[in-house]
Amino acid sequence: MVPNLTKNLLSVNKLTNDFPFSVSFTDNNFIIQNTPTQKVVASGNHVDELYVLKRGHHVFSAVINKHNLCNSFDTWHARLGHVSSQIISMLNKKGILSLTSILLNPSLCVSCQKAKSHKLPFLTSNSRSQTISGLIHCNL
Numbered sequence: 001m002v003p004n005l006t007k008n009l010l011s012v013n014k015l016t017n018d019f020p021f022s023v024s025f026t027d028n029n030f031i032i033q034n035t036p037t038q039k040v041v042a043s044g045n046h047v048d049e050l051y052v053l054k055r056g057h058h059v060f061s062a063v064i065n066k067h068n069l070c071n072s073f074d075t076w077h078a079r080l081g082h083v084s085s086q087i088i089s090m091l092n093k094k095g096i097l098s099l100t101s102i103l104l105n106p107s108l109c110v111s112c113q114k115a116k117s118h119k120l121p122f123l124t125s126n127s128r129s130q131t132i133s134g135l136i137h138c139n140l
Contacts, residue, residue, distance in 0.1 A: 082112050
């Protein structure tokens, strides 16, 4: 835990998994390259035990932001706290977010169904009793 840390952190693993980027570190600096083109999209220096991204890398920031804004209906539905399809559609129309795919039936979110359900359905039981009151089911 670092209570006085005031930096935005970037996961190198997530960055390289989500984008065609490679990251190279030295003892004093680092660079982020577009792997297919080998073009440097960002760089930074080693400062106080952290590698700090230099300001002014607009191409890098634009790619990251565009990627984060363009996701499926399911992803936005979950990120925004399981809001209705009307809200996501309105945000999409206003250009605040971008949908890569639209859920065919937005009412079939498992988490929403469980949250709105008063009780989960009972499972089929194969238990049988040989005497009266020999087997008691209880739903607590």
